[in-house]
Amino acid sequence: xxxxxxxxxxxxxxxxxxxRSLTNFLYYQFGDLEKAKNFTQEAFIRLWSNCAKVVFEKxxxxxxxxxxxxxxxxxxxxxxxxxxxxxxxxLDVDSxxxxxxxxxxxxxxxxxxxxxxxxxxxxxxxxxxRIEKMKYSEIADTMDISIKTVEKHMSxxxxxxREQLNEFGSFKF
Amino acid sequence: xxxxxxxxxxxxxDLSQDELQNHxxxxxxxxxxxxxxxxxxxxxxxxxxxxxxxxxxxSAPEKNVALPFYRRPAFMAVAASLVLICSLVxxxxxxxxxxxxxxxxxxxxxxxxxxxxxxxxxxxRLSYSGFDSDDRKVRLSGRAFFDIPEKGPFSVEYAAGKVxxxxxxxxxxxxxxxxxxxxxxxxxxxxxxxxxxxxxxGEKASYFDDKWLIDGTSYLKPLWISGQGERFENAPLLKVIxxxxxxxxxKIDTNKINLERRFTGMFGLEDISRxxxxxxxxxxxxxxxxGERIILSE
Numbered sequence: 358x359x360x361x362x363x364x365x366x367x368x369x370x371x372x373x374x375x376x377r378s379l380t381n382f383l384y385y386q387f388g389d390l391e392k393a394k395n396f397t398q399e400a401f402i403r404l405w406s407n408c409a410k411v412v413f414e415k416x417x418x419x420x421x422x423x424x425x426x427x428x429x430x431x432x433x434x435x436x437x438x439x440x441x442x443x444x445x446x447x448l449d450v451d452s453x454x455x456x457x458x459x460x461x462x463x464x465x466x467x468x469x470x471x472x473x474x475x476x477x478x479x480x481x482x483x484x485x486x487r488i489e490k491m492k493y494s495e496i497a498d499t500m501d502i503s504i505k506t507v508e509k510h511m512s513x514x515x516x517x518x519r520e521q522l523n524e525f526g527s528f529k530f
Numbered sequence: 531x532x533x534x535x536x537x538x539x540x541x542x543x544d545l546s547q548d549e550l551q552n553h554x555x556x557x558x559x560x561x562x563x564x565x566x567x568x569x570x571x572x573x574x575x576x577x578x579x580x581x582x583x584x585x586x587x588x589s590a591p592e593k594n595v596a597l598p599f600y601r602r603p604a605f606m607a608v609a610a611s612l613v614l615i616c617s618l619v620x621x622x623x624x625x626x627x628x629x630x631x632x633x634x635x636x637x638x639x640x641x642x643x644x645x646x647x648x649x650x651x652x653x654x655r656l657s658y659s660g661f662d663s664d665d666r667k668v669r670l671s672g673r674a675f676f677d678i679p680e681k682g683p684f685s686v687e688y689a690a691g692k693v694x695x696x697x698x699x700x701x702x703x704x705x706x707x708x709x710x711x712x713x714x715x716x717x718x719x720x721x722x723x724x725x726x727x728x729x730x731x732g733e734k735a736s737y738f739d740d741k742w743l744i745d746g747t748s749y750l751k752p753l754w755i756s757g758q759g760e761r762f763e764n765a766p767l768l769k770v771i772x773x774x775x776x777x778x779x780x781k782i783d784t785n786k787i788n789l790e791r792r793f794t795g796m797f798g799l800e801d802i803s804r805x806x807x808x809x810x811x812x813x814x815x816x817x818x819x820x821g822e823r824i825i826l827s828e
Contacts, residue, residue: 365588372584380581384574394582396638401587403640406628410642423640430638430647430677430755440575468568487569493542512538519561528561 362408362416371416372401378489379420382499385481386428388437388473396427421499428477437473441465441488464527471521475514482507483514537562627659632672636757641666646684649675649755653776673703675755678716690737691722700729701752708769709737712747738766753796761796770809778802783825787815 360367379400383393400423404416411419472480482500485491486507493511497504522528536553539545550559630639632650640647642661650656654672661667666684677699678684684695688704698716703709711720713729720727720735727735727742736743745764753761760773770793771782777799791813797805806817806824818825 368588369584372587376582380576381574384576390576390580394580398582398586399638401582405587407642407644411644419644422644426640426645426647426677426679427638430649430675441569441572442575444571444573464564464568468565472569484569487566488572488574508538508542511541512534515537515541515562515565516534518565519558522561522565528564 360413362404362411362413367413368405368408371404371413371420375417375420376401378491379424381489382421382481382485383424383428385439385484386425386477388439396424399427400424418498422501425500437477439469439473441469467522467525467527468518470525471518474521475517479510479514479517482510486511627657628661629655629657631655636755641668643680645678645680647677649677651754670702671704673701673705673754675699675701675752691720694719694721699751705769705772708766708772710765710769711735712752714747714749714751734763736765738769757799759796759798762793764792764794767791767793767813774802774805774809778805779822781823783823787826787828 360370362368362371376397380393380397383396384390387393387396400420403423404411404419407419472484475483478500482496485496485499486493491499493504493507496502496507500507531553533553536545536550540547540550547559554562628642630637630648630650632652632654634652636652637650637654638647639650641658643663643666646666648656648668651673654670654674656668656670656672656674658668664682666682667687668685669687671688674686676684676686676695678695686693686695686702688702688709690704690709693700693702693711695716695718698718699714700716700718701710701712701714703711711718711729712734713731715731717731718729720729722737727744729735729744732746732748734745734747736745747763749761749763753759760777762770762773766789768784768789771784771789774780774797775782780802793809793813795808795812797808799805802824803819806819810817810826814828816827818827
């Protein structure tokens with residue numbers, strides 16, 4: 358039997374599966390947690406209101422497309438400042454020297470800055486692939502672009518990030 | 531092969547690191563690897579408690595709030611009859627009316643065609659019933675900005691007429707004594723009792739004082755949708771005052787001044803006296819703020 362989004366149980370399934378990644382996606386786009394949360398909520402509310410008109414299998418693409426368009430219509434003015442944390446602490450047998458720790462911290466700050474300075478589309482594609490571990494085909498589907506475009510943005514982002522870090526002098530040990 | 535292409539293939543897993551060295555020098559590759567290794571181990575700095583929970587969606591009050599219309603008697607009478615007619619029709623047609631309100635800030639939402647995005651300004655109301663994706667119709671009172679990526683019929687009905695659209699971005703501003711439609715992208719046909727006015731990108735039609743005026747906008751989008759403030763291009767002073775009243779929730783006493791003027795400029799929303807300064811000083815109008823009233827004089 359086909360799953361029905363108007364059935365709370367099935368809607369909940371979609372919610373649990375997509376809540377984090379949609380919030381993260383919008384965070385990568387806006388660089389602002391409040392906006393990301395607001396528009397995530399808006400996208401899910403839209404999906405819930407239209408539960409009778411969206412096929413269960415298309416829910417994810419509906420959510421991300423709505424989120425993306427909400428972003429495009431909200432004129433972004435603030436400078437984007439993305440912040441990240443380590444997913445898991447690396448298991449160091451010896452704790453790093455303070456020098457190393459400072460350098461690591463500096464590199465992290467510089468990298469956050471470099472990523473924040475990319476434009477939204479390449480930036481969110483890059484982060485969706487590297488952090489959310491989304492495949493190119495999934496990203497292409499979600500953002501309604503071609504795989505070739507995803508590939509292009511991935512390489513261009515990496516190249517730009519490195520250029521920025523060089524300007525910051527982050528690679529000089 | 532170009533360097534960028536090589537990096538692209540390498541990222542995709544279709545080029546080994548050895549092969550990459552034919553196009554990119556070793557130290558550069560090391561730098562790329564350092565970047566990737568760091569990012570791969572990241573998650574966004576969002577706490578578990580920051581993410582939404584299901585009840586944030588299911589019990590969001592938006593749609594079930596009954597809100598009062600504006601307090602103007604004429605409007606109320608018209609609105610009442612509209613609502614009455616609507617509900618009779620809907621009883622017959624078993625079509626549910628969907629209504630959206632914006633209260634204190636812009637409300638942004640998508641229509642059932644799953645592509646059109648509407649930004650509704652505070653005080654606005656938009657509704658539709660039995661939305662047909664092949665013949666899209668909505669009803670509006672107040673002000674809204676429409677972003678319609680998909681071609682196909684689309685019309686916005688307001689008190690005195692309607693706007694028909696051909697895949698575009700435009701704003702409809704339907705206040706009591708004033709109507710303004712601005713086309714930012716695409717083409718728009720403004721249909722009234724007497725005639726149809728066609729607008730293309732950058733053109734604006736405004737109806738005021740029983741006359742239609744066509745002029746232009748130099749902007750790509752209205753300022754109000756970003757919540758930063760209000761911008762006017764050759765707008766009648768009465769309209770500017772109405773917007774001031776709405777946005778700052780005050781009453782402006784205009785008995786002693788001449789309203790037959792136009793204003794071009796913009797004000798932000800943080801401070802009412804600054805906004806008054808911006809609007810009235812250039813026109814030589816003095817203003818006095820007394821609690822929730824402002825008295826104008828010349």
